[in-house]
Amino acid sequence: MNPETLARLLIRCPDRPGIVAAVTAFLFRHGANITELDQHSTDPSGGRFFMRLEFQTPGVDLAPAELERAFQREVAAGFAMDWRMSYAARRPRMAILLSAHDHAALELLWRWQRGELRVDIPCVIANHDRLAAAARAFGVPFHHVPQESPEQRAQAEGRMLEIIGERADFIVLARYMRILSADFVARFPSRIINIHHSFLPAFVGADPYRQAYERGVKIIGATAHYVTEQLDQGPIIDQDTARVSHSDEIDDLRRLGRDLERQVLARAVRWHVEERVLVDGNKTIVFS
């Protein structure tokens, strides 16, 4: 499978019979070779229908813009589809925001460097400067935007928006320990991924490992989710857990949790990059 000639078609519409036939017949007619197809219906009678296809473009008989116009006219209009096509050759651009803890950001940079994450990274922004040298060693622009107090938020976010500009398609909060303003979040709907260091909805908010320790849980977790205006309430992309015991101190939970956070965030980002995640209200559909 050549990733350079891979295209994706994502569809959401009211469910009714005939959608798959119409979509696949259209693609076949125009020479697209479908290599992956997933669909999900919240309810075959009157529910919402979601579909994701991967296809190879070399045999396609139309230029991308024409293909898209034809799809709208011949298929999408009749089914009231909300849809988009995208091309893997155009890599999504990912901005990374972090604070003092660098394990989640480094994990992404590392996977990116070895080719596991097909993105461009226009900027890494931190409110601490610890990661500066490491980021630069990866050849990635690093920006230090301090934010010591809530009062500095407006200014810091303004500075970050300048840096990000039109340069990023989505943002990853790789242990970014500040709460973004509703305004900032609203600019990137379903395009900011956060890693929260608990199995949500347990332990919302600050210091979840301490909360977990004090509750005496026997498993800890990590959750990757899209950021919405409400703290830690956005659609969950992925979660995972690990066993702990009475002999684990808070610092052990943090150490074990770091490994979970790295794995869960990396998986969620990969799925987002490959456009495997569709948002449905406050839930996600993940065609993994």
Added chain:
Amino acid sequence: MNPETLARLLIRCPDRPGIVAAVTAFLFRHGANITELDQHSTDPSGGRFFMRLEFQTPGVDLAPAELERAFQREVAAGFAMDWRMSYAARRPRMAILLSAHDHAALELLWRWQRGELRVDIPCVIANHDRLAAAARAFGVPFHHVPQESPEQRAQAEGRMLEIIGERADFIVLARYMRILSADFVARFPSRIINIHHSFLPAFVGADPYRQAYERGVKIIGATAHYVTEQLDQGPIIDQDTARVSHSDEIDDLRRLGRDLERQVLARAVRWHVEERVLVDGNKTIVFS
């Protein structure tokens, strides 16, 4: 989703463009409402293509036999498809064979009783009689077919074939500790499921928990697979593992392993019953 009006279509054919479009257009044309669709290609250029669809039949415009004839004529012939349609209202019939250990068989009977396994159970056959009362408490015919020595195998298998007759669609070896003859196996190709108490291909053959203990592994496993002529070499349907430690004796491995065996076998049988497992040479495709 009404299970009584659910049909399934399973397809295997050489991969080439247009299959999904042809199949889904056919079903749409005849009023079938597709509720699940999975496909897999071993290689988009010249590979083998596998597809499984679930659809609801109430709107279908043809009787089953007619629909099948039409499908063969209009779709399957052109793509050289090996295919079958089946109807969930007709429950598959499952024979259970076991020896002295009853946990795997009881797990199946239990799930069957609570409606998790949509099968009929024409017979339970054991070479020990320990399970007789338990099987009968489930209202299932129990047969004791002793087999004390290898010499008795031919006779025992003959007796089992009489009991099974045409009454079973598939057979589950729920810890059946005898090796079936090649002749017996050949009568049920891809229709005998065995649970082996190790993560195959490790610890083939007898007493795998002892083998595992002696090797000093830190995980144990269980494997459900289709039975072929070669011992423990058939296509794997499902596997799972659990952590163990130096403090676990062989009997601990057996106790922990029983839980794995029950889970893995129950999952594999459910997938088989729902026709989610397609065999491809010595591998399986599981559309779970």
Added chain:
Amino acid sequence: MNPETLARLLIRCPDRPGIVAAVTAFLFRHGANITELDQHSTDPSGGRFFMRLEFQTPGVDLAPAELERAFQREVAAGFAMDWRMSYAARRPRMAILLSAHDHAALELLWRWQRGELRVDIPCVIANHDRLAAAARAFGVPFHHVPQESPEQRAQAEGRMLEIIGERADFIVLARYMRILSADFVARFPSRIINIHHSFLPAFVGADPYRQAYERGVKIIGATAHYVTEQLDQGPIIDQDTARVSHSDEIDDLRRLGRDLERQVLARAVRWHVEERVLVDGNKTIVFS
């Protein structure tokens, strides 16, 4: 290791140097052969110390009552120990309470029947009568104590206390869907085990699978905990989780969850029976 001659010593006291030496020297002096030893300190300086030993009694030079008096005098008094010795030959007596869902109760009965749970079961009490035949098939007394409305609670609990009387050492709520009164709970401190069908503290209260479904989590869980006056807030004994996806409906979560509940409850009950669980405030120490 002979379970019939196995004794256990459980200790809790302020931590300070010399405890392990004093305890093990005492047991050695009196001919006890230690076969397991675990200890935990919340903090070596001024923390709480917990210890569990298993030893074989055949070589012990004193009768149990004398050994205990000697231990109090020679060791425990000096370290301000809260302690107890117990003898595995005396099986703890477990009462089971349940409502309409029988999978958790059946799992316990089943493991008990195969010898995995070394308990006596004086009674199974349900507020539905579905399980009556099944319980009796295990040879266990079954009692139906209806409780249709909150108003009937006092009467139902009174009836249950009559049945349980002095006959049970601990109680397992195997999906008992009523909230016990504070009075009832207070009679069995750290001796009522509940299985809650979520990973606590997420999804406290009613219908956690529905809550999980609506939140769109990617893992579900189960939690076994001691019951305290506050609903779902007691010390956690064990938890486990399983992955789910967008395609799992609420009924799928319930089905997958049942398997988790059975495993987690069975593990917690076994640990409790083997006296591996020590309560420390709202947490547990599990010497598994």
Added chain:
Amino acid sequence: MNPETLARLLIRCPDRPGIVAAVTAFLFRHGANITELDQHSTDPSGGRFFMRLEFQTPGVDLAPAELERAFQREVAAGFAMDWRMSYAARRPRMAILLSAHDHAALELLWRWQRGELRVDIPCVIANHDRLAAAARAFGVPFHHVPQESPEQRAQAEGRMLEIIGERADFIVLARYMRILSADFVARFPSRIINIHHSFLPAFVGADPYRQAYERGVKIIGATAHYVTEQLDQGPIIDQDTARVSHSDEIDDLRRLGRDLERQVLARAVRWHVEERVLVDGNKTIVFS
């Protein structure tokens, strides 16, 4: 717990009553404050006994050498103990060997840099030079020792022994794709840790992901073990597995497997560094 004043005592001897009492009484008498204690017996009657203690040294009344002499005289001699004491303030020195794949080596370097691995790293040796820049960015001496063919092995091993000299206490093969000679291995008994990319004993030897793919397994694994003369047969320290499906190609198995390898190797190395791993014939006892 201050790691700088932490000492460890590791013991192996024939099992018989009184060992724990003798050891803990000795340490108490000399002012050592025990903070961890684990023991294991292969069989209380005539088995082998293993014990690991951690204690704090500030209150100890003797200098280390004197304490050790006293322990030999007063305790160890009488029980025919094989034992050692060690002091966490003296960090073990870890040499890393690798080939072209750098993920395992980088994981160790990364954890070391963030303080999770309390070791010194005198050298990283690779038979490819890809990792040179990365290793040096961590401030670790890097050596390129090519070994293109089996004929070059003797020379390459000679060069590596020169580099390692007396500078390393143990060696980690972080995806070192050459087979070490029996002579080399014999110099570091139970002191070479290898990460094998399968769940041993399945898929010994070359390209285990391809073997796994061809067998059609539903789980892949990774195994960390001590290296012995026999390829992939040494004592297993840790293992873990991950689920895969029919849709995973060999490259997917490799990608998923890398994450397993990193986790399993990091855990095994941490346990080795903290002296939690005792070798017993071809097995390990891991006091984790």
